[in-house]
Amino acid sequence: MEGVLSILVGIFFAVSIYLMMSRYTIRIMLGIAVLGNAVNLLIFTSGRLMREVPPIIPVGELVPPGPTANPLPQALILTAIVISFSFLAFLLVLAYRAYQELGTDDIVEMRVAEPADEDLPPVSY
Amino acid sequence: MQTLIFRTTAPFLAALMILFSIFVTLRGHNDPGGGFIGGLIAASAFMMYGIAAGVQYVRRALYFHPISVAAFGLVLSATSGILSLFEAQPFMTSQWTFPTIMGVEVAISTPMFFDIGVYLVVMGSLTSIALKLEEE
Amino acid sequence: MAGNADNAVDFAAGMLVAPTSAVDWLIVAPTLITIIGGASLVMLRYQAKWHGYLTCFFLAMLVVVDAILLARVMEHGPLTMTMGRWMPPFGISLVVDALGALMALISAVVALTVCVYSLADISVTSTRFGFYPSLLWMMTGITGSFLTGDIFNLYVWFEVMLISSFGLLIVDGERVQIDGAVKYAVLNLMATTLFLVTTGYLYGAVGSLNMADIAVRLREMPAGAAPMGTIATLYLLAFSMKAAAFPVNFWLPASYHTPKIAVSAIFAGLLTKVGVYALIRTLVLVMPEGRDLLSDVIAWIAALTMIFGAIGALAQNDVRRSFGFLVVGGIGSSMVGVAVGTEDAITGAILYAVNSILVMTALYLAFGILMRKNGGKYNLADLGGGYKASSWLSILFLALVFAASGLPPFSGFWPKLILVEASLKEGYGWLAFAVLLSGFITTIAMGRIWAHAFWRGGPIGTVDGRDAAPLYTLSSVVRHRVFVPVMALVAMIVYIGVNPSPVFSVSQYGASTLLKPDHYIAAVFGPVAAQRTVMNEDHATAEGQEDAGAAKSRGPNSNRANSNRANSNRANSNREGAH
Numbered sequence: 001m002e003g004v005l006s007i008l009v010g011i012f013f014a015v016s017i018y019l020m021m022s023r024y025t026i027r028i029m030l031g032i033a034v035l036g037n038a039v040n041l042l043i044f045t046s047g048r049l050m051r052e053v054p055p056i057i058p059v060g061e062l063v064p065p066g067p068t069a070n071p072l073p074q075a076l077i078l079t080a081i082v083i084s085f086s087f088l089a090f091l092l093v094l095a096y097r098a099y100q101e102l103g104t105d106d107i108v109e110m111r112v113a114e115p116a117d118e119d120l121p122p123v124s125y
Numbered sequence: 126m127q128t129l130i131f132r133t134t135a136p137f138l139a140a141l142m143i144l145f146s147i148f149v150t151l152r153g154h155n156d157p158g159g160g161f162i163g164g165l166i167a168a169s170a171f172m173m174y175g176i177a178a179g180v181q182y183v184r185r186a187l188y189f190h191p192i193s194v195a196a197f198g199l200v201l202s203a204t205s206g207i208l209s210l211f212e213a214q215p216f217m218t219s220q221w222t223f224p225t226i227m228g229v230e231v232a233i234s235t236p237m238f239f240d241i242g243v244y245l246v247v248m249g250s251l252t253s254i255a256l257k258l259e260e261e
Numbered sequence: 262m263a264g265n266a267d268n269a270v271d272f273a274a275g276m277l278v279a280p281t282s283a284v285d286w287l288i289v290a291p292t293l294i295t296i297i298g299g300a301s302l303v304m305l306r307y308q309a310k311w312h313g314y315l316t317c318f319f320l321a322m323l324v325v326v327d328a329i330l331l332a333r334v335m336e337h338g339p340l341t342m343t344m345g346r347w348m349p350p351f352g353i354s355l356v357v358d359a360l361g362a363l364m365a366l367i368s369a370v371v372a373l374t375v376c377v378y379s380l381a382d383i384s385v386t387s388t389r390f391g392f393y394p395s396l397l398w399m400m401t402g403i404t405g406s407f408l409t410g411d412i413f414n415l416y417v418w419f420e421v422m423l424i425s426s427f428g429l430l431i432v433d434g435e436r437v438q439i440d441g442a443v444k445y446a447v448l449n450l451m452a453t454t455l456f457l458v459t460t461g462y463l464y465g466a467v468g469s470l471n472m473a474d475i476a477v478r479l480r481e482m483p484a485g486a487a488p489m490g491t492i493a494t495l496y497l498l499a500f501s502m503k504a505a506a507f508p509v510n511f512w513l514p515a516s517y518h519t520p521k522i523a524v525s526a527i528f529a530g531l532l533t534k535v536g537v538y539a540l541i542r543t544l545v546l547v548m549p550e551g552r553d554l555l556s557d558v559i560a561w562i563a564a565l566t567m568i569f570g571a572i573g574a575l576a577q578n579d580v581r582r583s584f585g586f587l588v589v590g591g592i593g594s595s596m597v598g599v600a601v602g603t604e605d606a607i608t609g610a611i612l613y614a615v616n617s618i619l620v621m622t623a624l625y626l627a628f629g630i631l632m633r634k635n636g637g638k639y640n641l642a643d644l645g646g647g648y649k650a651s652s653w654l655s656i657l658f659l660a661l662v663f664a665a666s667g668l669p670p671f672s673g674f675w676p677k678l679i680l681v682e683a684s685l686k687e688g689y690g691w692l693a694f695a696v697l698l699s700g701f702i703t704t705i706a707m708g709r710i711w712a713h714a715f716w717r718g719g720p721i722g723t724v725d726g727r728d729a730a731p732l733y734t735l736s737s738v739v740r741h742r743v744f745v746p747v748m749a750l751v752a753m754i755v756y757i758g759v760n761p762s763p764v765f766s767v768s769q770y771g772a773s774t775l776l777k778p779d780h781y782i783a784a785v786f787g788p789v790a791a792q793r794t795v796m797n798e799d800h801a802t803a804e805g806q807e808d809a810g811a812a813k814s815r816g817p818n819s820n821r822a823n824s825n826r827a828n829s830n831r832a833n834s835n836r837e838g839a840h
Contacts, residue, residue, distance in 0.1 A: 046465025
């Protein structure tokens with residue numbers, strides 16, 4: 001089962017990297033969205049997969065009676081989902097503002113901060 | 126979205142959703158639920174009310190600016206972790222008390238206040254963003 | 262403390278029951294001060310005029326707390342506190358060692374100076390937009406990164422730092438800022454996501470997220486049991502991206518010159534150094550095996566970064582972008598220490614990071630003063646007459662030029678000396694040469710900036726500045742607010758240059774803790790070991806606890822000898838039960 005999910009994670013990463021290599025911000029944003037999911041799935045897989053046995057320790061015991069699902073990756077993923085969700089929201093707003101302000105969504109044409117026709121520094125007084 | 130039916134039912138629906146969000150938040154300690162999802166439900170209630178009635182009514186109903194509410198939630202969450210200082214325990218150690226109010230034993234704990242803080246943060250920040258977007 | 266009296270649980274099996282002294286709360290105090298400070302500023306959003314002063318107050322508190330923390334670490338060794346008293350490695354541990362405490366203290370000092378400068382630099386509109394809360398929350402992320410002992414927690418602090426830095430970067434919403442922010446945001450988000458990917462792999466391979474625990478487990482694993490090469494390479498890539506090392510550095514000069522100069526200053530000072538810190542922390546403390554594998558790669562990256570940064574600084578007309586490349590070059594110097602990897606080299610890397618934090622912040626701030634005086638000009642061709650307008654400023658700037666180039670008697674000299682010496686001792690002659698070469702090119706670049714901006718009479722096209730537009734004089738309030746921070750930073754730079762031994766001994770102690778992490782590990786697991794000793798004495802018949810403790814008892818037991826000092830008092834007072 002881990003092997004199948006690993007392949008799926010690989011496909012997710014391939015898709016996201018392909019999208020992020022685009023010149024257009026909206027595709028980069030889509031790539032980042034897929035990347036976040038790829039990472040979540042990767043953490044889930046690296047925590048090892050298990051049937052849906054809740055990790056609850058019965059009263060009077062100190063360890064669970066048998067093997068249980070690993071709760072830690074789920075906590076990590078929950079954190080990562082919230083963070084990547086808020087970042088994606090921010091980036092979408094930023095990309096939209098950039099499109100409004102700069103009039104382009106092509107990052108090659110975004111040269112306001114680094115003008116292409118900049119002078120060379122003076123070599124003497 | 127100025128349809129009569131939506132406008133008339135929206136306040137009741139919003140009130141119901143906020144009540145439900147509080148319920149979801151409070152049951153979150155031992156059951157599915159919690160501050161994050163409760164905050165999302167409350168934020169969607171305000172968003173819906175904003176779509177139905179207009180943003181200025183939501184702002185008036187909220188009274189405080191949503192971002193201030195979110196900041197208060199952050200302070201509440203952080204402070205709920207500090208209480209364990211007085212018990213000589215590390216940060217974020219949960220503290221419980223079981224007062225009997227009108228014959229019912231009520232469990233009051235710092236995780237509950239932490240969750241309420243999360244509820245306020247999520248509700249405040251998402252409402253703030255949504256209202257800003259609805260205004261545009 | 263038990264939830265319900267009828268099903269009481271023996272907390273001592275999974276939680277630390279020893280009382281925590283109030284002094285230990287200093288470990289969480291830095292993050293708490295900044296979080297609550299930022300949140301209360303947001304609640305006071307209609308009193309914008311108080312924001313600056315309150316932020317300075319909170320940051321001054323942060324400086325005091327970090328200073329006490331550093332003093333305690335130097336006295337008692339690494340300190341630790343595990344959240345919610347869960348037993349390490351299950352709870353999130355905050356661990357302060359000399360490296361973390363030193364970096365936290367220097368960052369707090371720099372943030373305080375920048376805050377004082379911001380009183381003059383930040384407009385009311387930007388304040389309303391939330392400049393000061395973002396600044397405080399960014400400090401939460403930065404100090405949290407320095408103080409945490411949990412690798413996933415480090416990721417969370419990175420994100421806190423990142424999202425508040427977005428707020429600072431676009432605080433005015435100008436076109437140029439949005440352009441810079443797009444590149445900054447996308448590339449930094451990729452870097453932190455890569456960090457998360459690697460953490461996922463590490464967790465899959467080792468099964469723990471606590472840095473001390475990972476360090477113990479990796480040292481006990483047979484060679485080749487974990488894909489160390491992959492994990493270390495991915496960490497190197499992720500943190501190089503954060504730190505703007507050579508092949509992945511282009512976001513930095515594209516964005517750091519766009520915001521207000523105070524924001525540029527604190528970004529240049531702190532953000533990249535958090536990347537360097539994380540690199541040192543993961544590769545040297547947590548997985549030395551990975552560092553050994555990659556040392557040649559890191560050496561090449563360091564050399565290319567240094568040379569590239571220096572040459573880039575030479576090629577820019579915009580002085581602020583030139584400084585951006587200098588930041589990149591400084592990262593290379595710190596990475597030299599990671600590449601060489603001896604105690605001296607790591608000491609040099611830490612010292613250089615400290616120097617770079619102070620110098621880069623001060624450079625941006627000093628140049629900001631000049632920009633205030635000349636009406637916002639920043640191109641080298643348009644500058645001139647700085648000495649005539651303010652001889653003080655030109656002297657301060659000259660000191661910074663020397664410090665950035667690594668010339669004595671300023672703070673940049675000692676780390677470079679140590680790094681060159683350590684490289685030569687380990688047979689990295691070419692790396693030592695690269696350090697010196699980049700220092701030489703930096704000297705040219707910086708000397709040219711100083712000569713053009715301050716020494717010559719006026720811009721190109723004027724006859725010795727006689728027909729140049731005169732520079733403004735600043736009102737006395739503004740003058741104090743902008744000069745005091747720069748003077749304080751330069752004073753520290755001179756002090757470290759003249760008397761390096763205090764900072765040197767702290768850095769050396771930090772480096773030795775990293776290379777021989779027994780004390781670090783003992784600090785995290787010491788309380789567990791002490792508690793277990795008491796428990797075994799008390800209930801010798803408790804069988805169940807053996808199972809629960811077997812998985813995690815290796816680290817503490819092997820290191821208990823080292824933790825006597827830190828834990829004897831805890832072990833004695835361990836009888837306070839939870840039930």
